[in-house]
Amino acid sequence: MRTNLLRKAAPLILPGLLAFAAAPPPHKTKLYLIGDSTMANKIRATFPETGWGMPLGTFFDTTVVVDNRAQNGRSTRTFLAENRWQPVAEALQPGDYVFIQFGHNDESQNYPDRYTTPEDYRKNLIKFVTETRSKQAIPILLTPVTRRYFDKDGRIKETHVLYSAATTAVAKDYKVTLVDMDKLSRELLQKFGDENSKLLFMELAPGDHPNYPLGRHDNTHFNELGARKMAQLVVADLKAQHIALAEEHMAKPLPKNAVATPTNANAQPTTP
Template sequence: MKHNDPARTVRPYILLLLVLMAFTAPAPPKKIKLYLIGDSTIAQKIKQTFPETGWGMPLGTFFDSTVVVDNRAQNGRSTRTFLAENRWQPIVDALQPDDYVLIQFGHNDEAKDKPDRYTSPEDYRRNLLKFVAETRAKKANPVLITPVTRRKFDKEGRIMETHVEYSAATAEVATAQKVPLIDLDRMSRNLLQQYGADGSKVLFLQLGPDEHPNYPQGRNDNTHFSELGARKMAQLVVYEMRAQKLPLAERIAKPLPKNATLTASPANSQPTTP
């Protein structure tokens, strides 16, 4: 008389269950690219200019492994020169559905004293419209960002707005085209106000003589960021993505502080709500 082996009887059912689970398990999120276009405030830097840091450099650290940051921003570029140098078309050609393009210009567009890069407000708007339309044509997602502030305080210690016309133009295009807008100009000014006129120096490329071998004469730069400054600006951008509930925010790797503008302030400053 033969006895059935219970293990042999159960084993086929286990195998069948595993096969069914393999077919019914949700597919992992597909990887998407996050393209950055803009100027030196966001761009990758070379080691010879360290500790100068563009805020696009630490941006990828805020997302999980399904987001690949492709930073195409370049020093000294305006919307006009970015297009004229054929830096935009390769991005358009590479865009895939659900990718993102973060667009932040303005610093060089508004430089009337530099005709090689200056772009009139009217042409600036047209160029932003082109970026938006061609991104959407590839079923990707444009996000407009107002130009990040420069460090400029008045005698009473109040932060001054340095990109009035071009920030307004960016916001106008965003409203007209129903594009998400990250008002980094406003947010970065609020951040600098909380650090104060002196305390905010740590966010920028402010170095004394012989403080760093790349800058033996020192550096007094109120436009470009230190490592800390770049990270804080990137944090503001990601914080606003979450606040606006952009789909990209679902891929943020770690929870952000409740109020990103109040974190990691210098020990000798007293943050206040502006």
């Protein structure tokens, strides 16, 4: 009896099993991050320092793969000179994304090994953009995240004037989606205030963490909370600009207060 039932069912079951076995895996969108230490992956010895690129993948579903190529201490010039960009450019596939955020080290005139003039910074950004597009991938430009500096009246200072302006100009001239993280991060820190904004950065008293027995006072690099807040700003702004990456591949809805007003009203929405 059982044998007869199996024989009768086989013609119905077998095609379904074959179709399941032959089904292609779901398409994966690759998201490359190129930039500096504020975005980069960190090693265990520097924990709790966290680049905002590290938690970024948690905002997306499993169809998005984040490949974080950002490196500590790199400017646009040194990122190119060390051949860190070329492997990314060669690997790009149509529909991939490249998040491009530099500026901190480009503007460091006290460090001639990494300093880049605003003119050369602009040229380097254009290179990243045009070579990304040549592979039918999608560039996203981001202004550098702010440093935590307040004036005596408790107002956050603007710390990347020339390089944020250069990034914004390239985005406008080449019709690239822009996330103005300089502005967005300053607004966030202003809401936190001078004292509470320390909760987002590597502000450690002696004995707070075994990796920093003497403490650390760092107004540039984020801890875990700060990195996640910055990543949330990025995703919320892309969603506000109706960018497909943020609208179609979210792991779960963002909190209502996370959805930002678009910072790049003139940009053309881009889709893969």
